[in-house]
Amino acid sequence: MRHKHSDYMHWSKTLSRARFNLATSGVAPFPLRDLPIDLKELEIHGDNSYGYVPLQHAIAAHHGVDPECVVESAGTSMANHLAMAAIIEPGDEVLIEHPAYAPMLDVAYYLGANVKRFRRPEENGWAIDPKEVRRCITPKTHLVVITNLHNPTSVLTPQPVLREIGDIARSVGALVLVDEVYLDAVYENTPGTSFHLGLEFVVTSSLTKVYGVSGLRCGWILAEPDLAWKMRRLNDLYSATPVHPGELLSVAAFKHLEELRERARWIVEADRKLLRDFLAEQSKLSAVSTAWGTTSFPRLLNGNADAFLKRLHSKFDTSAVPGRFFEMPDHFRIGMGVNTEMFAEGMNRLSRALILSGEHDI
Numbered sequence: 001m002r003h004k005h006s007d008y009m010h011w012s013k014t015l016s017r018a019r020f021n022l023a024t025s026g027v028a029p030f031p032l033r034d035l036p037i038d039l040k041e042l043e044i045h046g047d048n049s050y051g052y053v054p055l056q057h058a059i060a061a062h063h064g065v066d067p068e069c070v071v072e073s074a075g076t077s078m079a080n081h082l083a084m085a086a087i088i089e090p091g092d093e094v095l096i097e098h099p100a101y102a103p104m105l106d107v108a109y110y111l112g113a114n115v116k117r118f119r120r121p122e123e124n125g126w127a128i129d130p131k132e133v134r135r136c137i138t139p140k141t142h143l144v145v146i147t148n149l150h151n152p153t154s155v156l157t158p159q160p161v162l163r164e165i166g167d168i169a170r171s172v173g174a175l176v177l178v179d180e181v182y183l184d185a186v187y188e189n190t191p192g193t194s195f196h197l198g199l200e201f202v203v204t205s206s207l208t209k210v211y212g213v214s215g216l217r218c219g220w221i222l223a224e225p226d227l228a229w230k231m232r233r234l235n236d237l238y239s240a241t242p243v244h245p246g247e248l249l250s251v252a253a254f255k256h257l258e259e260l261r262e263r264a265r266w267i268v269e270a271d272r273k274l275l276r277d278f279l280a281e282q283s284k285l286s287a288v289s290t291a292w293g294t295t296s297f298p299r300l301l302n303g304n305a306d307a308f309l310k311r312l313h314s315k316f317d318t319s320a321v322p323g324r325f326f327e328m329p330d331h332f333r334i335g336m337g338v339n340t341e342m343f344a345e346g347m348n349r350l351s352r353a354l355i356l357s358g359e360h361d362i
């Protein structure tokens with residue numbers, strides 16, 4: 001039987017919520033009423049057989065790429081699925097970072113890939129070491145898969161390292177898939193997309209995490225025109241055409257992108273400051289701190305994060321993502337950028353739960 005589900009996605013949809021929800025990964029929703037758009041201009045149908053040209057152009061302009069290289073998709077989720085499905089055949093070797101965003105692994109297994117891993121060691125601040133990629137890649141590798149910023153840790157991979165990964169992939173004829181859904185959360189000197197680094201790069205992203213308009217499901221893939229076309233043809237099997245009102249609203253969002261990003265930025269930054277202060281006081285947690293990103297991935301130094309989080313949820317009405325979903329059961333993921341008051345109280349409750357966990361089994 002092929003792998004046909006995502007345990008993480010199921011948990012996220014059914015069990016992640018709490019009054020103090022630290023299990024998020026994206027910023028607060030941007031309300032429709034604040035998007036300057038005349039709703040009378042919305043239409044149900046439009047000319048979007050293989051993408052809506054104004055949206056394709058907006059995405060292309062955002063990244064400085066040729067519109068031919070842009071494939072519209074339903075969020076980064078479908079972007080990752082389409083990209084991998086267009087590139088790999090059953091049995092193909094795919095080299096995926098560890099820890100990884102679980103649904104990317106799920107898709108690779110679903111497609112029947114021969115999944116191999118390379119480590120991003122915590123002791124190196126979760127950074128990608130190109131030597132490790134070189135050690136793990138083989139002549140059979142078709143695709144290397146990474147996230148930048150990294151989910152769950154938010155660590156940024158600098159362009160020279162990306163370039164080296166590209167060189168390593170090219171040496172065996174492999175492509176590199178970079179999920180950049182969090183990259184625009186680097187609010188200063190935002191790096192350009194790695195798509196510009198070489199022909200072996202395929203990039204996925206969306207407006208979901210950093211811009212607060214997840215409900216529009218505005219995602220995309222950047223790929224060379226031939227591969228991009230293959231992905232559009234493949235998408236014919238999944239969803240025929242995109243939801244046109246969503247495309248129109250996405251075009252409007254692109255016109256006000258900086259405003260959307262700035263609105264969330266202050267929440268993310270206030271939360272990060274609270275998180276830093278919180279972590280500085282904790283003797284039972286260790287965490288790699290990052291300058292950017294909407295998530296952090298602390299380690300519970302003594303104990304099982306799953307049991308701790310269950311009790312945090314039931315006794316303190318506070319949630320975070322168990323590290324087991326990232327194959328790191330001693331860790332958990334905290335999300336920033338939704339509501340600073342909620343985040344502060346979540347930290348407070350996390351703190352109390354940690355104190356109790358030392359005294360007796362909370």
Ligand SMILES: Cc1ncc(COP(=O)(O)O)c(C=O)c1O
Pocket residue numbers: 025074075076077078101147151179181205206207208209214219
């Ligand atoms: C690395 C990564 N890629 C993709 C997604 C899914 O993004 P979207 O909501 O755009 O489908 C997530 C969501 O958490 C993610 O963390």
